[in-house]
Every structure is written in C-alpha cells, then in structure tokens.
Amino acid sequence: MSQDPELLRRLLRAKDRMDAASHEDWPVRQLARVSGVSAAHFARSFKEAFGVPPHRYLLTRRIERATALLRDADLCITEIAFQTGWKSLGTFGRTFRDVTGESPSAIRARERAAPYDLESVPACFLRAAHRPDLTIAVSEKRRQEARGMKESEETEVP
C-alpha cells in the first residue's frame, strides 16, 4: 500500500490543478501529464492516494463550488451550472440531487435562511469542510436508491 512520496507530491499537483479550475474538463491524459506518469498509472495511483477516482474527486469539487455559489452569489441556477462545469442544466440538477439529496433551489433556500455564524473560520477552509463525501460512484448511489437500499447494507450483499 506504500506509495513513493515523490510520486504522491506529483499526484497532489494534479489534484491542486483540479481544485484551481474544477469547471474545466480535465481528461485523465492531461492530469497524468501534470503528474509525469502514464494515464493508466495515474488513475490507479490517484485512487490509491486519495481514496477516490480523479473524476469523482472533480465532481465533489464542482458540487462544493456550486453549493457555495448557490448560497453566496446572486446568480441564477443555470448560470451556476455553467460556471461550475456542467454542459446542461438537467445534468447539473440531477447530479446535484443525487449527490447531496437536495435540489439546487432547496439548498439555496435553506443555506440562505441559516445564520452565518462561522465568520472567524477562513472561508476557504469552511468550503472544503462542506465538500460532499462521495465514497461511492454517483451511478452506484442512484442504483442503491432505486433499490431502496441503505448504504450500510452494501457490504452485506454476497
């Protein structure tokens, strides 16, 4: 399980790039180039290092950013969808609901009604703390919800 720290540092650079521009597409080939490894090696090493495949990580960052914009920005939901990297409003709404369990408009209403009493925490750290913890693929989450299963039952399935 041990990974070369020099490789990890370069994988971190690819993760940082996604963080800095999560609205961009980031093909695996491009991320692999940032880390100086082959595409196949990159995908495998990234998941081993950070616990999620690169594109699922990118998805959590997009949802995190969309949630922040829904709360803080005076932009319509369509504009937020495009700014955070989605090509259609429908895909954004569906994915957002699947990941967070709420629609973008419901999150917006709730977040805006909640008192903002965390002013002494730097905003950048606060955001990271509200990133969705996407331990399974969105497609798997959808399947589970369709079957009415709880996540904890997942390991019980033979």
Next chain:
Amino acid sequence: MSQGVEVVGLYVRDQDEALAFYVEKLGFRVHTDARNGDYRWLTVQHPEQPSFQLGLFTPQSPMLDAATAQTLREMVAKGAMPPLVLVVDDCRAAYDRMRARGVEFTQEPVARFGSVDAGFRDPSGNGWKLIEARR
C-alpha cells in the same frame, strides 16, 4: 509576553530544501539550526513575529520507526497535513512577489466576504493559505 506557544513544527521531506524555500522565497529568517549526528533542529521565524518559531523537521529515526516515518512522508506529500495560514497586508502584492520567486501557487487571489485569500504549497506539499484579513 513570557508564556504561550513558541514553536510549532512542520514535517518536510528535505530540510535544506525547506530552509531555502522558507528563507529565500517567503522571507523568513533562520532562528536555530543545530545538528546532533543525523538529527537537525531547524526553526525559522517570520521577520515580524519574534516570539514564534516555525520548526522544519523530517520524520526520522530514532524518534520514529521506519514505517511511521514513511507514512508521515506520504501524508505530507499528499497534502494531508493540517491547514497553515500566513497573514499578509496585501494578498495580491504578496502573490505577485512570491510567484516571481517561484512559489508554487495552488489558488490565485480570490476576494470573499471582504478578505482576499490565495493558496500555495511548500516543496514538501504542506498547504498554506495566504490571507489578507478584512479591514
């Protein structure tokens, strides 16, 4: 002030590299650089903060067993260590200055809620936020 926090340490992958980074790129000063065999106690100081030292330490034996030291090197390299904040008067000016010196920025300056923040990493992977506080 006679009581309080005096030293907080970071783990770095290479103390010479870290020293060059914190002194030449960030403008810190060396406070203590003492060696005892393989062990090196290295601390630096912010020029405006004489009561605080930032320690630059390597995870190493005999304080740590080899497997623990390796785990820590991996944690640092994947950016898993706790948040660090450097407060500046002018985030954009500091960003320009540090970038020109070759600091690896992970986030350009962003204004939010009246403060401005940027993000950078040291060569080992420790992540810093550069924050210009609200006035």
